[in-house]
Amino acid sequence: MVKAIINSIPVEVAENTTILDAASTVGVKIPNLCKHPDLRASAACGLCVVKVKGSPKMPRACCTPVQEGMDIITHDAEIVSVRKTVVELMLSAHPNECTVCGRNANCEFRRTLSDFGIREEIFDKISPQLPIDATTGVIVLDPSKCIKCGRCVVVCQEVQNVWALSFLERGIKTRISPAGDINLADSPCVRCGQCSAHCPTGAIIEKDDTDKVWAALQNPKKHCVVQIAPAVRVTLGEHFGFEPGTNLSKKIYTALRRMGFKAVFDTNFGADLTIMEEASEFVERFVHGKSALPLITTCCPSWVDFMEKFHPDMIEHFSSAKSPHEMLGVMAKTYYAGKKGFSASDVEVVSIMPCTAKKYETHRSKEMNASGYQDVDTVLTTRELSRMIRQAGIDFANLPDEECDHILGEYTGAGTIFGATGGVMEAALRTAAYFVTKENLPKVDFENVRGLKGVKETTVTIAGKEIRIAVAHGLANVEYVINKIREAKKAGAPLPYHFVEVMACPGGCIAGGGQPYGVTDELRAKRAKGLYAEDQGLPRRCSHDNPYIQQLYKEFLDKPLSDKSHHLLHTTYTARPLYQR
């Protein structure tokens, strides 16, 4: 611990605590635009300068550790004046397009301008005019709006290890771009959208598909159905003043129904279906030795894209099961449509997802058209849904609760925990155990796979057999797991794992690239808690216990891994080049 003084108030903080964090303990939130709690300090914006008595310089609070005896001043006339000039300088290099910007009302830079009471532009406008890159169809890169905080680059390179985004050039010409100024779509980008979730301005935003959905809702020829992902129910509320982690699925169903969707489904049902297939696959490999172990989960499209680009040698380990919303999409256009007397082309499927990459997943391979048509027509992120709710003028906070629709709605606790890292693994283990032993585990909680540790390794015993498990989230953490597998394979050594879960985004889908802004580990924990609480409280917590899933197999699919299941619910993978150009 070190003792110091901040604004005349004595503080005692752990060694290596930054001045920024130390100041928060005395109620001072030092203004800054580049430091994000998820990321190391890039020290780029220069707003967080403070004074330390005895030094003529103004150190940056974000990256200066408190030292014993420091006497720190976080605000005085000179500090505020320096900060204000820096803000004015940044404004001079930023276009005045706030009214037509994707971050309009929740832009960190705009809020800072407002805080500093900037009433006129005193410097020449020197904002660059750089081309907008919307080639991914998922995220939109507008480098002219970039304030060079570096968050997206750090996320892309250090957290995700993708290196699609980088800084090119230097000085005033510095800009974010893939290597050699190619389009993002031609780069290694896996569309995880973490760049957009961390960007303080409108330089990187999700592609907006709300118009497309409004049009579909009004199309009399379409029976428009919708599904919401597990993670959306505990995050959407943040946009409407709810405590993070509050489970609002029933209000969301109501809102969607009032917006005009003919049927409101829940991706949790799809998750239960995924587990039926994936757990069966695991049992096939683990018990019956059919094809290679470990089995690696594939619910996360960014992870799939990452693997196809960076680790194609792992393809044989990938579960061929589609992700939950794709499974639900194809069921909506086949099983549900059939029951309702529609043809597949009559049904329009919209998925509300925490994720930007899901927008890409809908057309990533031909298997995503298993119904004969694109199985999921449109994906909206949580952020887009909140805008649609506001556009409709729906008073979300005061909506009554409603239930979701049969026959693709009811779900178990296993489905809902898909939204947090470790959730797919836990859900799969519950059902795999049943498939092997034909009875449910006395305790279905696997605490060891929960939580925010980057790589979680554990062993579980089912029917006297040890299953070695790894759960990784944040793509940079995957490297460790993959390398361990690769080395063991090369050496002919025993496999380090039998079953691996990977989610691209740190924390899993609850902190996906399409989720409300401002995520921190604290927020991740709260959101995850919301999901685990729901799981805890549900009467059925194992996918195979879902009566509607049982009915689906009985009436339509026959059994997990049947020919029909394979045709509709499974996909294939292929090696892809890192760079198209």
Add this chain to the structure above:
Amino acid sequence: MDIDTMDVEQIRKDVDEICKPWEGRPGNLIMILHEIQNRYSYVPRRISFEVAKHLSIPLARIYEVITFYNYFKLTPPGKHIVSVCMGTACYLKGAPTLVEAMGNHLGIKPGETTPDKNFYLQVVRCLGCCGLAPVITVGQKVYSGVKPEQVPAILAEYK
């Protein structure tokens, strides 16, 4: 040598050769880029791709470095590289007028190559010959105390 039509195998061979002396030495990227530019006069994208594979580093890292440092070029410069020193001494003694004269004579701006690919014009920061200001170089040859009216004659040596 046209990199675009070069055989992949040849490119790999070149890259192996360039990287070899730097194998296993941390922080070797910039030195390898120097070698590449010495050989090809710029850093071609096809070569960067191979270097990324060879060193197991992301291509983006290579581009971050190339575009940060003034020394590296992403497009082939002309046959003769004309550098006008813009150190302080040269500046005070009229280097800006030399840039202008060069530009006018060649019809290009600094950082550009003439259409016949004969000259590439660049402004450099101090060649360290301040006593001889203003200084220009064409290739390796240094011209000192240059006046704008001498520009046509100097360039004529390289037609």
Add this chain to the structure above:
Amino acid sequence: MNKEELKKIKEETLARKKKTWIRVGMATCGIAAGAQDTYFALREELKKHKLTVDIRKCGCVGKCSAEPLVEVAMEGMPTVFYHHLTKDKVPQLVETHFLKKTVWHNQTISLQDPHQLRIVLRNCGIVDPDNIKDYIALGGYAALARVLEMKPEDVIDQVKKSGLRGRGGAGFPTGLKWELTRKVPADQKYIICNGDEGDPGAYMDRGVLEGDPHAVIEGMMIAGYAIGANKGFFYIRAEYPLAVERIEKAIKQCLSNKLLGQNIMGSSFSFDIEVRLGAGAFVCGEETALIASIEGKRGYPHPRPPYPAVKGLWDKPTCINNVETLANLPPILTNGAAWFAGIGHEKSKGTKVFAVTGKVKQSGLVEVPMGTTIRDIVFNIAGGAANNKKVKAVQTGGPSGGVIPEQFFDTPVSYENLQNLGSIMGSGGMIVMDEDDSMVDITKFYLGFCVDESCGKCAPCRIGGTQMLRILNRITAGEGTLADLDKLRSISQAMQKASLCGLGQTAPNPVVSTLRYFEHEYRALIKEPAPKQ
């Protein structure tokens, strides 16, 4: 190699020394002026006359305006320097000096200068930079031999007592820097020689690297021994190919003479050196950016702490010393701390090398004891302004420095004095400006430099510099307003206080200092009438 072998080489080399010889100054500046042609012409001409004369090349003696410079010694004749000795003058030189045995008086130049004291440049222009034996004959590597018999702590103590401060700009005490690095426990430490001399208009380091590479290597080894590093890096600008070539050659000679490698001179000290090139980025002169560059990354500065002494190159404790700093070490360890501390002024000890350029009669490298006045340097050494113009000011410290008007020229040069005048010592660039030069224009030049060289990482420097440059462009175009002067001041303050690294923090210095002394020149360019009182 051991002490005895070193002594033997020294004696043998001295014994072989001929009484008749020619030295041609062949640093970059000499070669640019045609020294290479002179060198070959001399060889041809002497051969023609069947004269066997030992022709050697050497580094820069510092009189750049007189290049090509040729020093001639002949038995029974005074040793003289011939200036501007281009190849066309070679036949007459051989004819006059060697055949007629008379001095060609019109062409000689005296390099004796009572104002100068050559410690750093002691061998420049004398030693053959490509010949390690030449260096040993002049006492080279004897300091290292002594040091290897001392305890590292005692070496640090000597350097602390000498009062040597970093010659790269900020003037941090060298001994203290070493001590900080030594004290950090680590399995690996590094010493880096900062040869990224980016200040436009300064070439002290080039002069030393090209003229006396072994002195820098010996200094680096002493530093390495003192801090406990067994690996050194030279980081040299790619724009200095000759300096790189000479250092690389010198390293090879050290290796073959076992002055580098395992157990040097029979001691437990092992050391090796690698050369890494810059690639055109001024910011890489900043220590943390330099480290990033050696690591093969963009030259982005890092926040400090952690300081390089604690966490530097590849996170290992690292000491970075400038070329001139290192070249000072062998004489300090040979002659003792007291000798060095006896030279200089107040808290600035020893000498300083300046590259005096601009509108002076004789531009070149000069080395003076700290405390010499600016007036002595500009007028008595460099001869004052050419063309009977009046000297208006000097600029020191390059893009991070400021201007010093003529009325302050009697100030003795020291780190503190220059800082009090609103400039800095910097690495040693000293640009002389005469009455024709516009202070606003020169400010614009420096600012343009900083804008080009800003790494772009942090907003105050990246945008602030660009905006200041726009304002200066407006003012010099006659479109400035008085409000622009306030804007310059507020941006300067923001940049000085909120920039991350030294480059950004000091980039406004040329503006601040010219506004301090020459605001009238700004106002003269602003046509807007002054507000009524």
